[in-house]
Amino acid sequence: MITYLHELLKLYRLAKENIEGFLEKLEDKGYRNILLYGAGEVAETILSVIRDRGASRLNIAGIIDDDEAKKNKKLLGYKIISRDDIEKYNHDAIVITSYTYEDDIRRRLGEVGYDGGRVVRFFW
Template sequence: MNFFDPTSRYKEMALLEHIEKYEQTTQKEMSNKIEASLSMVNTYLDKLESNNLIVREYKSTKVVHYHITPEGIKRKNYLQITYIKELMNLYIKGQDSVSHFLQTIKDKGFKKILLYGAGEVAEIILDIINSQNINIEVIGLIDDNTSKQGHTIKGIQIYDNSYINELNHDGLVITSYAFEEEIISKLKKLNYKKNKIIKYFDI
């Protein structure tokens, strides 16, 4: 996972899922799956077995097969539902944050905007504008990556920055965190009005 450190419950769920799919898995594979040491994997397996969630079948001194029990399946299903619920709650909070941002810039008079940075943030903004019928129109996307230019996201055209002053818009939202300062520098060279620049990550 790129953002969260997996908790013990997440690792338990991941192990149960893995064992259900791959009964002949190895501890090395399980170690890679949950990003834990072999000794930690052993600790998890001992706990799962003591709770009657898995059983170990010893084929030889070196070969072990793992089987999830009916109780293990119930536990896995419970953990999956809990995990999905927490992700949904987090997603809803994120949606609320983006909606608040859009309402804020709309109240400031920005109703036709450009998004500079054709990435995940831009895609989320477009999704929320469409799903919540927010009265803001995205005129176009700007990106410096030539492989993106000429394509579309959610039906919105991606342009290079030479088109900025040709597109009829009220303001420009910088949706790139990593390249924010670089984008501002490029906008200055284009003599773009500072009062039309909106930094998504500053609001």
């Protein structure tokens, strides 16, 4: 059991380092306000890392999700919004936090006329 917990902690630290690097790249590109697309475990982990960082140059404006059951709820204090509400939120880019639905999300953003140049992939 101790070995398992030790390995789990190592995995968390590695994931946290990867997310930190990703967030720094966003900041280096000049992004300040971002929306996350996908209110799942990846978004929750990103939000946790941002919270643990303390002062951050990044602001999460909200989280987009297509699941009707999640809309108007919160994930770690951040509002989950509809894709139709994207333009109501001041943001520089949208970060896709879903690996499984990435292609669907890109297609859905295109359907609402969202600029594909402002879409950032978390998984690559």
